[in-house]
Amino acid sequence: MAKSLLIISRQAPWAGPAAREALDIALAGGAFDLPISMLFLDDGVFQLAPDQRPSTVEQKDLQANLQALPLFGVEALYTSSRSLAERGLDGASLTLPAQALDDAALRSLLQTHDQVITI
Numbered sequence: 001m002a003k004s005l006l007i008i009s010r011q012a013p014w015a016g017p018a019a020r021e022a023l024d025i026a027l028a029g030g031a032f033d034l035p036i037s038m039l040f041l042d043d044g045v046f047q048l049a050p051d052q053r054p055s056t057v058e059q060k061d062l063q064a065n066l067q068a069l070p071l072f073g074v075e076a077l078y079t080s081s082r083s084l085a086e087r088g089l090d091g092a093s094l095t096l097p098a099q100a101l102d103d104a105a106l107r108s109l110l111q112t113h114d115q116v117i118t119i
Contacts, residue, residue, distance in 0.1 A: 003114035004035040009044040010118060013062045019047055022119040023065040030072030037076035037113065038069070039106070040098060045083045048094040066096055080106060 007026050011018035022038070029036045040048055047062060069077065077098035084091055084100060091100040101109060110116060 002034050004037070004112070005029060006037045006039060006110065006113035006116045008039045008041055008116065008118040009047060010042045012043040012046040013052065014046075015043065018119050019044065019062060020065070022117075023062060023069070025117065025119070026074045027065065027068060027072050030069070030074045033073060036074045037078065037109075038074060039078045039080070039109065040083070041080050041106075042083050043087070045079050045087055045089055048079065048096055048098060049089055050093055050095055063095065069096065078106075078109060 007022050009019055009022035011022075013019045022044075026036050026038055046052075047066065052063070069075070077096055079091065079094070079098045079100050081091070081100040081102050091098070
């Protein structure tokens with residue numbers, strides 16, 4: 001049985017390569033049918049924000065990679081309720097359906113995965 005993997009993405013999509021690298025790991029693992037979940041935490045929640053214009057800061061658009069996650073079997077997507085609130089984002093308007101978790105639920109989520117990678 002494959003070990004479950006939780007990828008925690010903490011960087012905004014325009015803050016450098018970390019957000020893209022987290023998505024690349026998730027997509028690669030999904031291609032091999034590994035049980036993968038993603039948690040968008042801190043500025044990582046901005047990856048799911050609608051109406052992004054990455055070209056204005058000379059960055060590549062991550063939306064195609066994000067939209068491919070369910071196609072690769074990465075359907076367990078989570079966000080932090082606190083991260084969303086601190087950044088003025090509404091969980092209902094995100095570009096992908098991600099379950100918003102409070103701090104207690106986040107601690108439980110970490111315990112349910114065999115391996116955790118933070119990027």
